Each structure stands twice: as structure tokens, then as C-alpha cells.
Amino acid sequence: MSLDVAAIREQFPILKREIDGNPLVYLDNAATTQKPQCVIDALVNYYTTCNSNVHRGAHRLADEATRHFEAARDIVKDFINAPKREEVIWTSGTTEGINIVANGLGQLLSPGDEVIATGMDHHANLVTWQQACKASGAILKTVPVLDSGELDQAAYEALLNERTKFVAFPHVSNALGSVNPIKEMTAKAKQFNAWVLVDGAQGAAHGHVDVQAIGCDFYAFSGHKIYGPMGVGVLWGKESVLADWPVWRTGGEMISTVTLQDASWNVLPYRFEAGTPNVGDAIAMGEAIRWFSALDQDAVVAHEKALLDHATELAENFEGLTIIGQAKEKKGVLSFVLDHGHPADIGFLLDRQGFAVRTGDHCAQPLMARFNVPGTARISFSVYNTLEEVDALFVALKKVRTMLA
Amino acid sequence: MSLPSTEEIVDDLLFFDDWEDKYKYIIDLGKSLPVFDDAWRTPERLVKGCQSNVWIQPGSEQDDAKGEVLTFAVDSDAIIVRGLLGLVLAALNHKTPEEILAFDMTQYFESLDLERHLSPTRGNGLRSIVGRIQNIAQSAA
Numbered sequence: 001m002s003l004d005v006a007a008i009r010e011q012f013p014i015l016k017r018e019i020d021g022n023p024l025v026y027l028d029n030a031a032t033t034q035k036p037q038c039v040i041d042a043l044v045n046y047y048t049t050c051n052s053n054v055h056r057g058a059h060r061l062a063d064e065a066t067r068h069f070e071a072a073r074d075i076v077k078d079f080i081n082a083p084k085r086e087e088v089i090w091t092s093g094t095t096e097g098i099n100i101v102a103n104g105l106g107q108l109l110s111p112g113d114e115v116i117a118t119g120m121d122h123h124a125n126l127v128t129w130q131q132a133c134k135a136s137g138a139i140l141k142t143v144p145v146l147d148s149g150e151l152d153q154a155a156y157e158a159l160l161n162e163r164t165k166f167v168a169f170p171h172v173s174n175a176l177g178s179v180n181p182i183k184e185m186t187a188k189a190k191q192f193n194a195w196v197l198v199d200g201a202q203g204a205a206h207g208h209v210d211v212q213a214i215g216c217d218f219y220a221f222s223g224h225k226i227y228g229p230m231g232v233g234v235l236w237g238k239e240s241v242l243a244d245w246p247v248w249r250t251g252g253e254m255i256s257t258v259t260l261q262d263a264s265w266n267v268l269p270y271r272f273e274a275g276t277p278n279v280g281d282a283i284a285m286g287e288a289i290r291w292f293s294a295l296d297q298d299a300v301v302a303h304e305k306a307l308l309d310h311a312t313e314l315a316e317n318f319e320g321l322t323i324i325g326q327a328k329e330k331k332g333v334l335s336f337v338l339d340h341g342h343p344a345d346i347g348f349l350l351d352r353q354g355f356a357v358r359t360g361d362h363c364a365q366p367l368m369a370r371f372n373v374p375g376t377a378r379i380s381f382s383v384y385n386t387l388e389e390v391d392a393l394f395v396a397l398k399k400v401r402t403m404l405a
Numbered sequence: 406m407s408l409p410s411t412e413e414i415v416d417d418l419l420f421f422d423d424w425e426d427k428y429k430y431i432i433d434l435g436k437s438l439p440v441f442d443d444a445w446r447t448p449e450r451l452v453k454g455c456q457s458n459v460w461i462q463p464g465s466e467q468d469d470a471k472g473e474v475l476t477f478a479v480d481s482d483a484i485i486v487r488g489l490l491g492l493v494l495a496a497l498n499h500k501t502p503e504e505i506l507a508f509d510m511t512q513y514f515e516s517l518d519l520e521r522h523l524s525p526t527r528g529n530g531l532r533s534i535v536g537r538i539q540n541i542a543q544s545a546a
Contacts, residue, residue, distance in 0.1 A: 020424070020520075344457035344483035344529070348522065352424055360456040374482055375456065403429060404484065 003299045009384045011036040022354025025389045030174050030202055030333055030380035031358050032224045035288070039228060042287035046280040054279055055253065055270075069279050072286025073269070076234050079289045080219060081210040086268040087242060089235040090282050094201040095124040097220030097235030098168075100272060101197055102128035104246040105166055111137030114163045116189075118143040118151055119370055120173045123363045125199040129168060143169070145370050149176040149325030157188060164194045171203025171219075175362035175378065176325025177308070177333030186215045195241065201225055205382070206304060206331050207297040217241045223281065228288030232281035235272070242268055249274040292383075300383050304332055307381040307390060314394045320401060324376050335362075335376040341404035346377040349400040355393055408437075408495045411513060418517050428485070431523070435487030438494070441480030452537065454530030457483035459490065461534055463541050466499075474499050475542060479534065486529050492517065493531065497538050505542035510535050 347359035
């Protein structure tokens with residue numbers, strides 16, 4: 001089975017936009033994907049038919065909103081193959097999910113404990129652990145990145161020891177597209193009984209996430225990178241770990257009983273969902289995942305691989321272009337620099353021709369320093385991109401090179 | 406330094422029908438800026454943008470007609486940003502603090518009719534540079 005990409009494109013109203021008279025070619029999907037009409041409709045429907053606060057109102061709207069909100073949680077649970085719906089925590093996005101874990105970790109670590117992150121982490125999956133270590137006196141170690149853009153697995157193994165309490169790494173590098181061997185890395189950490197968090201921001205949108213198969217304790221991802229709205233995301237955590245993990249924000253909803261001097265906490269998932277949740281966006285994220293899951297997942301993977309392979313081939317034959325990150329297994333992302341022209345210049349001149357790409361350090365400054373580049377230009381694919389768009393990009397890039405020569 | 410005047414720049418840029426000519430003009434302006442001394446690429450002189458870096462080295466000199474004027478050497482690692490800095494310097498370099506503070510940068514960039522991301526924004530670091538020049542002028546006024 002294959003994807004009907006033309007039919008998929010029809011569902012994304014923004015793809016009909018023009019930029020300065022050129023058709024929009026949206027290749028910044030690792031930053032955020034566009035939204036299909038059904039997701040936009042889900043958001044509008046929520047506010048036009050059943051907007052109300054969940055879990056508390058004794059009226060029809062509250063009942064309907066609660067049912068839709070909790071149904072969205074079930075959709076997420078099935079999508080990542082979580083054992084229990086109570087393990088699915090709504091967050092504002094990957095960053096908040098990681099912060100919830102880091103906040104608890106900071107309280108659980110002791111001086112001398114060790115935490116392992118990587119040299120390819122997004123700042124959200126690095127600065128958080130730096131802070132947790134600073135707060136607790138623990139030591140942060142990082143797995144180096146090889147020239148290929150892969151994590152140095154031998155160095156990783158050498159870092160693991162009895163003092164290792166926590167390990168975090170990205171499913172897919174946002175800056176390079178490298179797919180990490182997350183099952184193997186998790187298994188190695190588990191030999192030392194360390195907790196494992198996988199930053200799934202770039203992993204979830206490309207299909208086949210199974211948290212039970214990975215074996216990790218936490219998996220965090222964002223709605224807006226998987227065809228859903230901004231401002232909502234999911235932290236999945238093992239019930240046995242989350243049940244005792246220190247609470248993050250305190251307030252309404254997350255409590256069980258409250259006296260003037262003390263409080264006890266609610267059960268999962270609510271003990272991590274203080275205050276009124278982002279109901280409308282959660283429902284729309286559920287719709288986005290329902291929409292995405294309905295696509296043939298093998299065909300999605302094959303289509304995105306075809307796009308990346310084609311772009312890589314054109315890039316390899318493009319004079320003066322250097323690909324940054326040549327991992328054997330990559331997903332969704334091609335990062336590059338040109339001999340002449342700073343990434344920002346490339347971005348300006350591609351934008352003027354209708355191409356949306358990301359330029360800069362990709363919130364991964366240590367990784368840019370590792371490759372000794374000020375930043376890169378990054379094209380990132382989604383299910384609605386076409387091979388013709390990739391061809392057109394490299395024609396536009398030729399013009400960029402001529403103008404910057 | 407032989408930068409064109411702001412009036413000449415406005416005339417030149419409005420003359421071009423083709424976007425490529427406009428961008429090439431800005432790129433050439435960037436190339437025509439004096440070489441920035443590598444030793445000046447220090448953190449104190451750095452204004453970090455989201456996508457590119459900008460450096461600025463302020464100075465002053467005596468002008469026969471105007472008295473003390475402020476001078477600025479600038480640089481960016483992105484050539485188009487260097488060109489945009491040229492647009493800013495055409496307006497603010499070798500001017501008295503009073504002239505700098507009286508200059509309407511927003512109106513100037515509007516009259517250049519450039520795309521929004523070629524105007525002073527946080528992303529390209531231009532807004533911070535204009536702010537820094539204005540602060541220096543404020544202290545000197």
C-alpha cells in the first residue's frame with residue numbers, strides 16, 4: 001500500500017499559500033508540522049459545542065468535554081502502546097514533559113550520583129539535566145557524537161556504572177536526523193537500574209513508537225510536531241515510576257484532600273495535571289494522532305525515506321555543499337552548510353523563493369560546536385512533502401549559491 | 406568609508422523591480438563594508454541573534470563641520486546581515502548623537518520596501534544593534 005500524497009495535501013489548507021508569488025514549499029516540519037483540516041475542525045468544534053472545564057462540572061457540557069478529553073488520552077495510549085491510560089500525562093509540550101521529570105529527579109538524586117545525557121541533545125533535554133544535577137550535587141556526563149553524527153556507543157557503555165541513576169537521549173536528533181538505537185541504549189542503562197527518558201519530540205511523528213518495546217521509563221513528545229496544535233504534548237511514564245515521582249506543579253485537580261496545613265496527592269495521571277488542563281488542544285492532538293494513525297504507517301515511513309534519500313542524493317552531488325550528520329539510520333532531516341554563505345543567508349534567499357527551512361543552531365549549540373559550524377540549514381520532511389518539492393528546492397539552492405558566490 | 410547616503414539607498418532599492426537585484430545590492434553593500442578587525446570579535450562586542458551573530462565596535466572622531474561624531478565598525482557572519490548593517494550605518498555612522506537619536510529607523514526601513522525579515526528583527530540581530538547605537542548616542546548626548 002502506498003500513500004496518496006495529493007489527497008493528503010488537499011487536507012492541509014495552509015499548503016495552498018503562496019509566498020511572494022511562489023507556491024509555499026514547507027520543509028520545516030521538524031520545527032512544527034502543518035495541521036490537517038480535521039484537527040482545525042476539532043479545535044473549532046470543541047469551542048463551538050462543548051467548551052467547559054473538565055472533571056468537575058455537573059452539567060452536560062462538562063460531561064462531554066471530559067469524555068472527549070479522556071478519549072484523546074486513550075488515543076495517545078494506543079498510539080504509543082502504553083500499558084495504561086493513567087500513564088499518559090498531558091503537558092504543554094516535550095519541554096514541559098522533560099521538566100516534570102527533571103524537577104522530580106533533582107529531588108531524588110544525591111551528591112555523587114551520575115546522570116547521562118548526550119552531545120546531540122536539544123537544549124530542552126540537556127539544560128534540564130544540568131539544572132537537576134546542580135540542584136542535587138549529581139554529576140552530568142554526556143555521550144560524545146561521532147563524525148558520522150551517531151552517538152559513540154562504546155563511550156556510552158564506558159560511562160555507565162553503579163552510580164548512574166538516570167539516562168536521557170533523543171529518539172531522533174532534531175539537528176541531524178540521526179536515529180538512535182534507543183532499545184539497545186535503554187537495555188544497557190537498565191543493567192545498572194538507571195531510569196531512562198527518551199526525548200521523542202522528533203520520533204513520534206514518523207511512526208512506530210512502542211514504549212513497551214523500547215523499555216524506557218519516560219517518553220515525551222509534542223502535539224504540534226505530529227500534526228496537532230501548539231501548546232499541548234504528552235509525557236508518558238511507567239506507572240510504577242510515576243506513582244512515586246515527586247509532584248511538579250501543585251494546585252487544583254492534582255490533589256486528593258486538602259487541609260489548611262497539608263494536602264495529599266491525587267492518583268495518576270491527575271497528580272501531574274495541576275490546574276485546568278489545555279482541553280481543546282488535547283482533544284485536537286487526539287484527533288491529529290487518530291488522523292495520522294489511520295495512514296498506513298509502513299507507507300509513511302517508506303515515503304519519508306524516499307524523500308530523504310532523494311534529497312541526500314541531490315545534496316551529495318551539489319557543488320560546495322556539505323551534509324552535516326551522515327548517520328547510517330536517519331529520519332526526516334537533512335542538515336547542511338554551503339562553502340559560500342552562512343546558513344542565515346541561505347534561509348533568507350530560500351524564503352524569498354517560497355521555501356520554508358530552518359537555519360541556525362537548532363537549539364543544539366554544543367552539537368554545532370562539535371561539528372565546528374555556526375549552524376546549519378535544515379530541511380525536514382513530513383508526510384505531505386513530495387519528490388517534486390525536493391527537486392525544486394535544489395533548483396532554488398542553485399540560485400542561492402550563485403547569488404552568494 | 407564611502408557608503409551611499411540613505412537617500413541614495415532608498416532611490417537605488419526602489420529602482421529594482423526584481424527581488425534578486427535588491428538582494429544582490431544588499432549583498433554588495435555588505436561586501437563593501439570595511440574589513441572588521443578579527444581582534445574585535447569578542448563577547449563584549451557581540452550581539453547574538455537567533456540565526457546569525459553581529460559585532461559592533463563604537464568610536465568617535467572630530468568632524469570639522471559638526472564637532473564630535475560617533476563612528477561604528479560592524480560585522481556579521483551572514484553577508485546579507487552585513488548588507489543590512491550597511492543600510493543602518495548609512496543612516497547612523499559618522500553622525501552626532503543628536504542626529505542619531507532624531508533618525509526614524511522604522512520609517513527608513515519602511516521606505517526601503519524590504520521583506521519583513523530584512524528589517525530590524527530579533528532574529529537577525531539588527532534590532533539589538535540599532536538599540537545599542539541609540540544607547541551609545543543617548544550616553545554621549
